[in-house]
Amino acid sequence: MESVIENIIEKSLENSYSYAEYRNLVANLAKKGASTGPEQNEALAQYTQLNNSRMKRWDKTLKFSDEAIAKIKSVDHKIKWVVLTESWCGDASPALPVISKIAELNTNISLSIILRDENLEVMNRFLTNGSMSIPKLIAMDTDEDTIVATWGPRSMKATQLVEEYRAKYGLLTPELKQDLQVFYNKDKGQSVLDDILKLLPLK
Template sequence: MNIVATKKNSQEVSELLKASLAKAMTYQEYRTTVSDLVVDKKSTGTVQNEALADYTLLNNKRMKRLDKTLKFSEDIIEKIESVQRKVTWLVLTESWCGDAAQTMPVMNKLASLNPNIDFKVILRDENLELMNQFLYNGTLSIPKLIMIDDATNTVFSEWGPRPSKATQLVNDYKNTHGTLTPEFKQDLQIWYTKDKGVHTAEDLLAGLLLE
């Protein structure tokens, strides 16, 4: 599972979180930003090229579809509604990231079901100091979701860059083939479509309910 119970609560991390949260976007603000970038044929980040712009266009379509169609089981809804403590979910992302496009709508939908969860978005490349505190296997992999207990202002869990089931698929393919091919990446997107956010939601709930 990609949920990690964490004690990364040094003074440095606290200050980085405070600075990042001060400039964080809501999910709707992020969606508007991405939509505007599509019109301009651009992406987030300092690097601008046709490939990243194309990924941003595709991801905007994915997020738009998921925003409209995502539905959760009664069990997931009951669990998310039962959360009593106030928390902030802070996700680091970029518009060109395919995993982020498939999972951020799930984060937003879950957060919308409980007023105790405040979902915020920041861009990775503009917050590399914070990102470097939450690497995945030593890499800047995104999305990276940081779960913060509002009462204590401490990080209690982190998640990313993809649901545990998808991670297993990726790891198995890498072990067999050495690297991820374009064909596999397409197959992974098909997996996301068929999964309909279920494994992402289950992972996020597991992290949220950690004590």
């Protein structure tokens, strides 16, 4: 079964993006007032514009500690990361810059980005509580050709915030989205970094 999933993922990479290519895609869509995906409306276009601004800021300001950098650079065999996302996804805008920066620090880690709605066969293999939640990172060991881990759609700390909100109010509201963005701005990518460091084969 796992080899079937790996073959599906490999096929999806024929239409994948590097991080730089994805950033260009989102920036161009933001200028045009559009978004990725088959559905086009004003709300998704506005989310795309917001995410483009947020990623631009994260790309410039994101910082890792010397300890984190040393851990990332210690990975000594090939890891392939595939991330499912869409331009309008609010949880992707703080996560993708962190994931990209990690991959930039070690040539053993490759990153490919694919769009969820163009790759539903992949997405449906990696649901979160039955939902097509994004971003979703799939980590593969290139040498062994196996899936070794997944991550997403949020860091453990952000997920805890969402679950506490759901327990208190029974549903997720626009106010929660605002609270999440406040959390992401204060967190500065650290919770995503902490989570993903645990997925790496560190010495």
